[in-house]
Amino acid sequence: MAQHSSAPYTVCPVARSLDLVGDRWTVLILRELYMGATRFEEIQIQTEATPQMLATRLKSLEANGLIERHRYNERPLRFEYRLSEKGRAFYPVVYAMRAWGETWCKDDGEEVAVRFVHRECGHDVGLGSVCPNCGVPVEHNDLDALVSDKFAAERVERRAAFKRK
Template identity: 80%
Template sequence: MARSLEIVGDRWTILILREMYMGASRYEEIQIQTEATPQMLATRLKSLEADGMIERHPYSEKPLRHEYRLTEKGRSFYPVIHALRAWGETWCKDKSEEIAVHFVHRECGHDVGLGTVCPECGIPVERKDLDASLGSQFAKERAERRAAFKRK
C-alpha cells in the first residue's frame, strides 16, 4: 500500500488520472479541469511519466507540444478510480445531487450505475466497455471552469 501511495497518493495525481480516463490528453485541458497550478501539474505529470503511468507524445513540432497518454500501467489503475467514484457518489454527495458521470454498457445499451457488472446482462465491464455521458451539473461545472480559464 505504501509503495502504491508513493505514486498515486495525492489529490492532484488522482484528478489528473480522472481527466485522462475522461479523454483529456493535453496539458491545458487537464489544468483547466483539475484547477492545478502550472507548477503542480507539471510536477505531477513528470512523476506519472517517470513512474510509467503515462507517456508523452509530440502533437506539434513548432512550437513543440506534447500530449499525454495512459500506459498499460496507467490504464490498469482504472478500477481504483472507479471505486473512488462509486464511494464518493454514495457517501460524499447530497441526495439532491445527480450522478456526475453516467456509464452505459456499449454491448447492451444499459446504464451500469456505480457497479462493475452490467445489471441488465450480468457481464463484468471495464472502462473500455462503457460510453460516458456527463450529468448536467457536472457538465456545467466543467464548462464554467473552461470559460473561467479562457477569461484569464
C-alpha cells in the same frame, strides 16, 4: 510526490501505490486522462492545478510509467499525454472512488455526476462493475460515459474561467 525507487522502504503494496498516486492532483490528472483529455491546458483547466504542480505531477507519472508523453507540435514544442498500460490498469481504482464518492460524499437529491452505460446492451451499470442487465463484468472500454448536465456545465465554466484569466 514520491518517486518509485529500486529499494522500497516497505513491502506493503498500499504504501507503494500511494507513493505513485497518493495525492489529489495525481488522481484528478488520471481522471482527466480517462475522460479523454490529453493536452496540458485541458488537464490544467479541469483539475485547476497550477502549471508548476501539473508539470511536476505529469513528470512523475511519466517517470513511474503511468503515462507516456507524445510530441504533437514542433514549434512551439508541445506534448500530449497518454495512459500507458500501467496507467490504464489504475482505472478500477478511480472507478471505485467514483462509486464511493457518489454513495458517501453527496447530499440527498444530488444527481450522479457521470453515468456509465454498457455498450453491449445499452443499460446503465449504476455504481457497480457488473452490468445489472446482462451480468457481465465491465471495464473502461466496455462503457460509454454520460456526463450529467450539472457536471458538464461545471466543466464548461472552468474552461470559460481559464480563458478569462
